[in-house]
Amino acid sequence: MLTRKLSPSQQLRLLKVVTFIGLSIPLAVLLVQWALLLTGSSKAGLGANPVDATIRQTGIWSLRILLLTLAITPFVKITGWKIPIGIRRMCGLFTFTYALVHLLMYFGLDLDLSLSDLWTEILKRWYITLGMASLTLMTPLAITSTSGWIKRLGSKVWKRIHKAVYILTPLALAHFTLILKGHQIEPWIYSSIFALLMLARLIPGRSPAKKKAERVAPGQFA
Amino acid sequence: MLIKNLPEWHLPEREATSESLFVSRRQWLAGAVAAGLVPAAMPFAPALAATPDLPRLKAAKSRYVVKEDVTSYEDITSYNNFYEFGTDKGDPARYAGSLKARPWTITVEGLVNKPKRFDVDALIRTMPLEERTYRFRCVEAWSMVVPWVGFPLSALLKEVEPTANAKYVQFVTLADPKQMPGLRYQVVNWPYVEGLRLDEAMHPLTLMTVGLYGRILPNQNGAPIRLIVPWKYGFKNIKSIVAIRLTDRQPKTAWNELQPSEYGFYSNVNPDVDHPRWSQKKERRIGEFLRRPTLPFNGYADQVAGLYKGMDLRKYI
Numbered sequence: 001m002l003t004r005k006l007s008p009s010q011q012l013r014l015l016k017v018v019t020f021i022g023l024s025i026p027l028a029v030l031l032v033q034w035a036l037l038l039t040g041s042s043k044a045g046l047g048a049n050p051v052d053a054t055i056r057q058t059g060i061w062s063l064r065i066l067l068l069t070l071a072i073t074p075f076v077k078i079t080g081w082k083i084p085i086g087i088r089r090m091c092g093l094f095t096f097t098y099a100l101v102h103l104l105m106y107f108g109l110d111l112d113l114s115l116s117d118l119w120t121e122i123l124k125r126w127y128i129t130l131g132m133a134s135l136t137l138m139t140p141l142a143i144t145s146t147s148g149w150i151k152r153l154g155s156k157v158w159k160r161i162h163k164a165v166y167i168l169t170p171l172a173l174a175h176f177t178l179i180l181k182g183h184q185i186e187p188w189i190y191s192s193i194f195a196l197l198m199l200a201r202l203i204p205g206r207s208p209a210k211k212k213a214e215r216v217a218p219g220q221f222a
Numbered sequence: 223m224l225i226k227n228l229p230e231w232h233l234p235e236r237e238a239t240s241e242s243l244f245v246s247r248r249q250w251l252a253g254a255v256a257a258g259l260v261p262a263a264m265p266f267a268p269a270l271a272a273t274p275d276l277p278r279l280k281a282a283k284s285r286y287v288v289k290e291d292v293t294s295y296e297d298i299t300s301y302n303n304f305y306e307f308g309t310d311k312g313d314p315a316r317y318a319g320s321l322k323a324r325p326w327t328i329t330v331e332g333l334v335n336k337p338k339r340f341d342v343d344a345l346i347r348t349m350p351l352e353e354r355t356y357r358f359r360c361v362e363a364w365s366m367v368v369p370w371v372g373f374p375l376s377a378l379l380k381e382v383e384p385t386a387n388a389k390y391v392q393f394v395t396l397a398d399p400k401q402m403p404g405l406r407y408q409v410v411n412w413p414y415v416e417g418l419r420l421d422e423a424m425h426p427l428t429l430m431t432v433g434l435y436g437r438i439l440p441n442q443n444g445a446p447i448r449l450i451v452p453w454k455y456g457f458k459n460i461k462s463i464v465a466i467r468l469t470d471r472q473p474k475t476a477w478n479e480l481q482p483s484e485y486g487f488y489s490n491v492n493p494d495v496d497h498p499r500w501s502q503k504k505e506r507r508i509g510e511f512l513r514r515p516t517l518p519f520n521g522y523a524d525q526v527a528g529l530y531k532g533m534d535l536r537k538y539i
Contacts, residue, residue: 048301
């Protein structure tokens, strides 16, 4: 692997750059498509229903990046390559960003910025309730993602807060399942991946000493 | 490109009204596939939006034309729910090239005096074709305005003479796994079935549809013949019909069978009755950004509300 020639900090920096660029691409593509659409181009590539397509794209990418974020710990465990832990925060924040854009598109272009409509929909429609719950749970995780907050909260409290990811993910999966008509396979594929990632966390091999060594330190995610 | 061996009902270009259609290279190829001129052997036959080269239809102008902006040909032929070809909105345009729309027959049978197997080209030749521009409203809360070409279903039913016992009409879609890759997923039970009450079927608005924008239907829009009942949600507008049966009992319909709490037999467009999982008060007209209010019976209340007098439409969804 090329990365063996690089120092750990160089590996992390490279991985961060690659990850940042990679995870930005779907959003960048959407921005370009909307620019084309709004300047009257007929080749924007968003199809006949661009609002719906955008809501779907931002939603599905948020879910994919969420699963990527959850895949990091098992990946590190299995490969022994610790560097990817350093991109976990970035992945989590991208998850949140896509989810936020997803909500803003829905609120702005589906509900036409009506707060009362939004509140009605949250209360009446199960898939919105679950989606909003997922995003709401994600918010403190996004806010406390910084080194400053890790320091302020201390590693134990921080970790407890971030365990909420294990609740918000099934909520997001349920949200996805409930919006589709009929028996469709896509949500089940993502749910299976989530189940596998959870099972992977049960892989033995983490002694208390190892756990202590791996405890989150403020500078670890810089 | 030249199409030889045109059907005898084909309308020559010089007699056609002008239109502006969006054409692209992939649409050209798709049309060639749809017209049977290029083999659609590959699973990914590029059967995208049909081309202006699809044979034109001779049709009379009708008074059933809504005065609203018509949705573009490209949008109508690239944004489809036709799960037999995949569940993505773009899948039917991508994969429906494998549908063999000719030769095609519809069997009309059941409680009729004169059951018959009709060839679709014979129907196009003999039935009174009209151009009708209808609103189309999907249950997913998006809508279009579509210039269809078709003939009243009542004209077809009169030929087979429903008996006095006939109360309902059932429709069946083709379900050939060799032509339809989406059939391997049981999104609903295949074959896709739909139904109408006999008076709904005989209503002047109910259209056996064979064309779109003056030309025969592209595969992804339900070639070669489909049902259009504009006051009902889109899924009742069954596509690629192979059989019609007159019955005395309410026939099962695909979505109602799957989820009766969400999809009723009648499925009249009704802003006051929400889908259990989403609101039906508003819809997104394809081509517009902001949503618009949904109209009772999709704006056809004057013509059809009488069919449901005395029925609680919250109960009979």
